[in-house]
Amino acid sequence: MPRPDPSPVPTARPAPRSPVHLPLLLAALAFLAALIVTYMVAGNAQRTAAAELAGNFNFRARDMAASIDRRMDVYEEVLMATSGFLRGSVEIDRGAFAEYYDLLRLNEHFPGIEALGIAAIVPPGRVDAHVAAMRAEGFRDYAIKPPGPRPVITSITRIEPFSGRNLRAFGYDMFSEPVRRAAMEQARDTGHAAATGKVVLVQEGGNGGQPGFLMYMPVYEAGLVHDSLDARRAAIVGWVYAPFRMNDLMRGLGGEHADDLLVEIYDGLAPTADALLYRSSRGAPGRKPLLSYQTTVDSAGRTWTVVIHSMPRFEASLERRTTVAIALTGVGLGMLLALVVWLLASERRRALQLAQGMTVELRASRDRIDAERERVRLILQTAYDAFIAIAPDGRITDWNLQACKLFGWREDEAVGHDVLDLLVPASERAAWRDCLAQFAQRGTCAMLTGPTETTALTRDGHAIPVEVAMTPLPTKHGYGVTAFVRDIRPRKETAERERQRQQGLEDARAALLRSQKLEAVGKLTGGVAHDFNNILHIISANVQLMLRSDDNGRKRLLNILDAVERGKKLAAQLLAFARRQPLHPSVVNLAQLIERMDTLLHRAAGDSVAIRLTMPPDLWNVLVDPNQLENVLLNLVINARDAMEGGGNVTIALANVTIDPADQLAYPGIRPGEFVTIAVSDAGSGMPPDVIERAFEPFFTTKPEGKGTGLGLSMAHGFVKQSGGHIRLASREGEGTTVTIYLPRALQDTPDPAFVPVPH
Structure with missing residues (x-):
């Protein structure tokens, strides 16, 4: 039986497929979108870092300019103080001017000042007399440079420190040089300090060197008014000036x-x-x-x-790491996003899983960005200074925690309000409104060239002193402002306490000095009264005995005369201590004077004491009263003899000494110059520190009663000071004592022929 034909099986209809290039196109679009977002975020981070760097740069640049301005104001005040010190005259003793310069300590506190000097106007008819007078002061090579007649002639007559390069400027006529003359005329006509343009200082010696400039302050004659241009030109007698080398001036400023x-x-x-x-x-x-x-x-x-x-x-401090990290993260995320899109277009389930992972990554990235913003916000919130951000229209956009504490307004109360209505006193708002309007247009304002001190209102209406530093913040509507505001009340209170402390110290020093003066005067009065009372007792007793006696009283008269001589000697010693004794100075060679005193000194020292004399062959001459100097040396030898009770050696050493300004630490209290020293040393018991401090006081002595008056060293101190010299005492217990006398060198090369030593 035939088999029937099977029925045909229906075939499945294939699903529609996407074009091959569509997933790649979607992935490319996703990657491009990620790159665009990354570029925007990285650019914003870079701009933020650049704005912070620019703000820091502007703050430091304005601070540098303000530091230069403040330093020049301080130097102007130094010249103004020196002009006041001169009191309307440029004729000042070189020693007094050097002491004033040392008191200022310019080399330590004022870098850049090459010197401090005086430029005096020399009338054309008195040039020769001026040169002669300066040479008589000891400047034998002094001359006005450059030579030649001029309508106005000036000369640098005083300059400190008087050494090194500054010697080249001594005698220089700065008015003869056009740039310096312009500044000198400006100072003369305005009465204020004036600076020159760019010059090469005379101290550079014409060898180029670093650029410099000079600053002048006029000195008007005392007693003359100078309230008009003609009056100032008529009253001018000179200038106080200071030369500056720019490299030295700017050293350490940054x-x-x-x-x-x-x-x-x-x-x-x-x-x-x-x-x-x-x-x-x-x-x-x-x-x-x-x-x-x-x-x-x-x-x-x-x-x-x-x-x-x-x-x-x-x-190099520009923070680029955040930008690079954002860029790398964006590129990576873009690649992941492109992969997700590609997978989503090709396989929905895998794409969905990857999309979820991508979402997590994006959320983490956003959290990191939010954390960075929060970090910046926390930095501003915990800053020491108040931080305020202001939009171009004057409205507050940011307000940190310190601003809340300083002004009393909460952040939600301050943000959005006009900064002028909230913080600026009503009397100053118009000026600040104009300044902020200019700032919004150009990013600059004349009132804000650097950290600015001003006043601000708190919530309760109190005005407090603050320091404001502003930085422009560019926006599409103009320039906004980021401002750091610092409360300077503690600084001002500290400065006021320091001023009061210094004033208290000065008052205490003045009170101590008055007390010491009163104590010294009391001791002097008591000693004088005691000695003169003894003298008066002698005179009174002898007069009473003469009244009761019938003889001629010659012996009593001799006793009275002896008492009068003792009173005369006491008065002379007191005059020597007070530097009021009449002196008859002569040019003296100390070696010859001490050789002529040799017999007297040995007789005063006694047989148990040996006197040794040392001196250089080229000893300088001094200008001194020889008779008074002999008395001082005799007293010093007698004191040395008394200090060595069992005998010993007394050394008298003569020497030439030159003290430069740089040697002030080694010779405190002694002005620079050339001196001849006399050092009298013994090998006695020495002095403790408390005795050394009082050794030059009148009527102070450690000798037993009747062995000394206590006026020997005080008379020597007064005589040396009256002669223009100095005296120093050095001693240690058990090691002996050395008394050193510094006498100024005489300009004459040969002793005065009128001096004839008193025979002994």
């Missing part, structure tokens, strides 16, 4: 981060090569800095242009 910035200072408003005064470093040739800042500062009426560029070391 602190430990000086290499971060390239600082250039130009004389005038145009930053040209000829006007360059200072450049902190050479930098790489042809390198274009990432950040630049330019401003002007006033230097005693002279405008300087300050240009500051960022250096590679500073630019």
Whole structure:
């Protein structure tokens, strides 16, 4: 039987298939979208880091310019104080001017000042007399430079320190040079300090050297008014001035981060090569800095242009790691997203799983970005200073925790309000409104050239002193402001307490000095009364005996005469201590004087004491009263003899000594100059410190009653000081005592022929 044909089996209809290129196209679009998002996020992070770097640069640049301005203001005050010290006269003793210079300690506290000097006006008809007078002071080579007649002649008559390069400027007529003359005329006509343009200082010796400038302060004659231009020109007698070397002036101004910035200072408003005064470093040739800042500062009426560029070391601090991390993360996520899309288009289940994993990664990435933003917010919230961000329209957009504490407004209360209405006193709002309007347009304002001290209102209406540092924040609607506000009340209170403390110390020193003076006067009065009372007792007793006796009383009269001589000697010693005794100075060779006193000194010392004399062959002469000096030496030898009760050696050493200004630490209290020293040394028991402190007091003695008056050393101290010299005492217990006398050198080379030593 035939098998029937099987029925045909229906075939399955194939599902429609996507084009082969569609998954790749979707993956490419997803990857491109991820790259676009990554670019936007990375660009925003880079701009944020660049804005922070620019804000830091602007703050430090403004602080550098403000530091230069403050330093020049301090130097202007130094010249103003020196002008007041002169009291309307340029005729000042060189020693007094040197002591004033040492008191200022300019080398320690005022870097850059090459010297402090006085330029005096010399009338044309008195040039020869002026030169002769200066040479008579000891400057034998003094002359006005450059020579020749001029309508106005000036000369540097005093300059400190008087050594080294400054000797080249001594006698120089600065009015003869146009740049210096312009500044001197400006100071004369305005009555204020004036600075010169760019010059090479005379101290450089014409060998180039670093650029510099000079600052002048006029000195008007005392008693003359100088309230008008004609009056000031008529009253001018000279100038106080200071030369500056720019490299020395700027030394240490940048602190430990000086290499971060390239600082250039130009004389005038145009930053040209000829006007360059200072450049902190050479930098790489042809390198274009990432950040630049330019401003002007006033230097005693002279405008300087300050240009500051960022250096590679500073630019390297730009945080690029976050941007790179975002870019790498975005690229990786884009590749994952493209893979997910490709898999989704080809296999839905796998794509769904990968999409879920991708979602987790994206969420983690978003969390990291949110964490970074939160970190920045926490930094601002915990900052020491109050942080305020202001939109171009003046509305507050950010307000940290320190701002809440400082001003009393919560963040939700402050954000959105006008900063001027909230924080600025009503009397200052108009000026600040104009400043912020300019800032919104150009990113700069004249009131905000650096950290600015001003006042701000708290919530309760109290005005407090603050310091504000602002940085522009570019937006599409103009420049916003990021401001750090610091409460400076503690700083001002500390400064006020320090001022009060210093005032208290000065009052205490003055009270102590008055007490010491009263104690010394009391001791002097008691000693004088005691000795004169003894003398009067002698005179009174002898007069009473003469009244009761019938003889001629010659012996009594001799006793009275002896008492009168003792009173005369006491009065002479008191005059010597008070530096009021009449002196008859002569040019004396000390070696010859002591050789003529040899017999007298040995007789006074006694047989048990040996006197040794040492002196150089080329000993200088001194100008001194020889008779009074003999009395001083005799007293010193007798004191040495009494200190060595069992005998010993007394050494008298003569020497030439030159004291430079740099030797002030080795010779405290002795003015620089040339001296001849007399050192009298013994090998006695020495003195303890408390006795040394009182050794020069009148009527103070450690000798037994009747062995001394206590006026020997005080008379020697007064005589040496009256002769223009100094006296020093050095002693240790058990090691002996040395008394050293410093007598100024006489300019004459030969002793006065009128001096004839008193025979002994």
